[in-house]
Amino acid sequence: MSVLTLTAQEEVSAPPRVVFGLFGAGAGAGWVFDAVCDRVAPGAAVTLRAPLDPAGEPVEILGRIGTLRPGRLIEIVHDQPWRGRTVLRFAAHGSGTRVRLQSELDQPGFEWLLRRRGHALRSSPGENPALGLLTSKSGPGNLFAAASDNMATLALEEINADGGLRGRPVDLVIGDDATDPATGAREARRLAAAGCRTILVATTSATFVAVSEAMVDTDVLLVQTLMNEGGIDDALRIQLGERPAAQLAAAAGPMMRSAGGHRWFLAGNDYCWPRRTHAVARELLPRLGGRLVGERFAPLGTTDFADVIEAVERSGADVALSTFVGADAAAFQRQCHEHGLHHRCLTLAPAMDESTLARIGAGATAGLHTVSGYVETLDTDGNCALLSRYRQRFGRWAPPLSTLSESVFEGAHIWFAATVRAGTDDPRSVARAMHDARFDLPRGTVTLDGNGLVGQRIHVSEAVGTELRVITPG
Amino acid sequence: MNSDLAFDALADPVRREILAVLAETEECSSGALAERITSVGRTAVSSHLRVLKIAGLVSERRAGRFRYYSVDPSGSAKDVLAVLHQVFRTGLQSVNDAVPESVNDAVPESVNDGVPESVNDGVPESTAESGDRPA
Numbered sequence: 003m004s005v006l007t008l009t010a011q012e013e014v015s016a017p018p019r020v021v022f023g024l025f026g027a028g029a030g031a032g033w034v035f036d037a038v039c040d041r042v043a044p045g046a047a048v049t050l051r052a053p054l055d056p057a058g059e060p061v062e063i064l065g066r067i068g069t070l071r072p073g074r075l076i077e078i079v080h081d082q083p084w085r086g087r088t089v090l091r092f093a094a095h096g097s098g099t100r101v102r103l104q105s106e107l108d109q110p111g112f113e114w115l116l117r118r119r120g121h122a123l124r125s126s127p128g129e130n131p132a133l134g135l136l137t138s139k140s141g142p143g144n145l146f147a148a149a150s151d152n153m154a155t156l157a158l159e160e161i162n163a164d165g166g167l168r169g170r171p172v173d174l175v176i177g178d179d180a181t182d183p184a185t186g187a188r189e190a191r192r193l194a195a196a197g198c199r200t201i202l203v204a205t206t207s208a209t210f211v212a213v214s215e216a217m218v219d220t221d222v223l224l225v226q227t228l229m230n231e232g233g234i235d236d237a238l239r240i241q242l243g244e245r246p247a248a249q250l251a252a253a254a255g256p257m258m259r260s261a262g263g264h265r266w267f268l269a270g271n272d273y274c275w276p277r278r279t280h281a282v283a284r285e286l287l288p289r290l291g292g293r294l295v296g297e298r299f300a301p302l303g304t305t306d307f308a309d310v311i312e313a314v315e316r317s318g319a320d321v322a323l324s325t326f327v328g329a330d331a332a333a334f335q336r337q338c339h340e341h342g343l344h345h346r347c348l349t350l351a352p353a354m355d356e357s358t359l360a361r362i363g364a365g366a367t368a369g370l371h372t373v374s375g376y377v378e379t380l381d382t383d384g385n386c387a388l389l390s391r392y393r394q395r396f397g398r399w400a401p402p403l404s405t406l407s408e409s410v411f412e413g414a415h416i417w418f419a420a421t422v423r424a425g426t427d428d429p430r431s432v433a434r435a436m437h438d439a440r441f442d443l444p445r446g447t448v449t450l451d452g453n454g455l456v457g458q459r460i461h462v463s464e465a466v467g468t469e470l471r472v473i474t475p476g
Numbered sequence: 477m478n479s480d481l482a483f484d485a486l487a488d489p490v491r492r493e494i495l496a497v498l499a500e501t502e503e504c505s506s507g508a509l510a511e512r513i514t515s516v517g518r519t520a521v522s523s524h525l526r527v528l529k530i531a532g533l534v535s536e537r538r539a540g541r542f543r544y545y546s547v548d549p550s551g552s553a554k555d556v557l558a559v560l561h562q563v564f565r566t567g568l569q570s571v572n573d574a575v576p577e578s579v580n581d582a583v584p585e586s587v588n589d590g591v592p593e594s595v596n597d598g599v600p601e602s603t604a605e606s607g608d609r610p611a
Contacts, residue, residue: 006496008560012568016575024574032570103564121552
């Protein structure tokens with residue numbers, strides 16, 4: 003892949019050892035050195051807040067620390083909003099230090115920046131068939147989507163290595179909803195104009211609903227790959243992924259047994275998926291022996307959860323059902339841990355994923371549980387093979403896989419299997435071919451019945467450090 | 477500047493490579509550019525430059541029988557590259573402000589704290605070359 007490399011250099015009046023020590027120390031040393039990370043060590047998750055838009059919020063560059071040579075070099079391998087490496091080199095210069103920065107910008111990153119800066123880029127169909135991916139490269143959803151385009155890239159490389167669609171390679175076209183439904187709708191229209199007849203949507207349900215409405219007059223198949231509340235009835239809409247009723251039915255018993263109590267507090271972001279999940283919980287949990295003791299919502303993008311945490315504490319809950327997502331989920335969990343909430347109650351967070359866990363940090367995940375059809379540590383042959391191909395292709399510092407990002411890999415393969423079954427990539431035929439079908443995927447067997455209802459094994463998992471480990475057989 | 481044309485112009489790896497070289501240098505003669513771009517011949521570099529020029533990504537200055545090229549200062553590519561350069565530069569400029577006062581007067585304890593930049597540090601220097609990157 004072709005990359006542009008940008009460089010910057012600065013002379014600092016302190017020796018390299020001192021300047022190096024400023025990195026990640028929150029010392030007010032500018033946005034590059036004030037990177038947010040728990041520790042400066044290889045593999046540590048790191049967030050850089052780049053002031054790319056002076057009028058708006060900083061753009062978060064998410065990655066991990068790669069190579070580290072104390073006093074000499076820090077390498078940041080980043081995935082969002084584009085893939086690349088940013089390297090800081092420290093060299094003695096007189097009695098001070100010369101700091102040299104090199105940052106890579108690849109072609110997708112360059113195009114993302116052009117759009118972000120408001121430059122209109124034409125979208126016209128290319129020569130090859132195209133598959134769209136609508137994901138969140140910015141905004142609070144950038145965390146859970148960190149590996150989503152890697153997953154789509156890997157799936158299409160496999161599909162193309164097998165001959166592609168009728169002998170033609172399939173191009174991937176990626177859109178960024180910026181974790182905002184209206185932006186998502188605009189981006190979906192752009193992907194359609196670029197020739198995508200099917201778009202995989204791996205965003206919040208709020209975006210999927212908005213895209214679904216915005217595209218109502220177009221002949222484009224929209225496939226929501228990740229967990230969702232369902233409920234959209236249309237021949238050109240497929241909702242894969244875990245559903246709240248199946249997740250709660252699987253997790254309620256094990257959670258109450260582990261917690262040694264049955265009082266539940268529901269807390270989450272204020273949009274359709276958390277609201278629907280809570281509605282299912284209010285109906286289902288009492289039937290399974292649970293008792294509801296409180297409920298709170300906070301808008302997506304909330305950073306201070308003190309009120310919510312205090313309410314959970316006062317309620318005396320044994321289990322908190324957390325339906326926060328992305329950066330909100332990370333902030334909520336960290337703040338719960340600071341308050342010591344894990345000593346009093348367990349948390350079940352269905353949308354918690356490994357990439358978000360990496361941001362929370364190994365020291366603040368005690369008591370956290372999730373319920374999903376996939377975790378990165380899932381011990382299936384298909385998953386071991388996938389992980390090996392993923393690491394080989396994207397390197398050891400690429401973001402972890404999770405049920406949210408891995409669903410994109412599966413969505414692409416399900417789409418391709420359906421085009422083969424249908425003998426065409428016509429959206430209506432492909433949608434029909436996805437029904438009454440079974441697919442052998444890394445998470446195991448996934449079925450789609452005639453009504454589009456997904457069948458898959460659901461696992462309850464516990465956070466151990468930044469990993470999720472299955473604690474119940476599905 | 478026509479963004480549609482720019483999009484097409486950037487679809488080619490050689491043209492991206494040319495742009496990367498020009499982004500590093502203020503201005504580059506056609507001869508110097510052809511020396512840097514080794515993946516294709518001189519004639520091909522010229523025709524790629526023409527495409528970049530028409531797309532508004534690159535501007536041309538003639539001086540006698542020489543032609544000089546630079547990233548078009550009015551174009552969107554320039555805007556993006558300039559903003560990124562600026563953001564990274566200002567990101568480093570604040571480092572001085574955070575240096576503890578006591579350190580500024582201190583004599584460095586060891587000259588081995590730093591190493592010359594030419595020393596191989598195990599991390600490949602980024603280059604603007606086209607080609608597959610190691611994963």
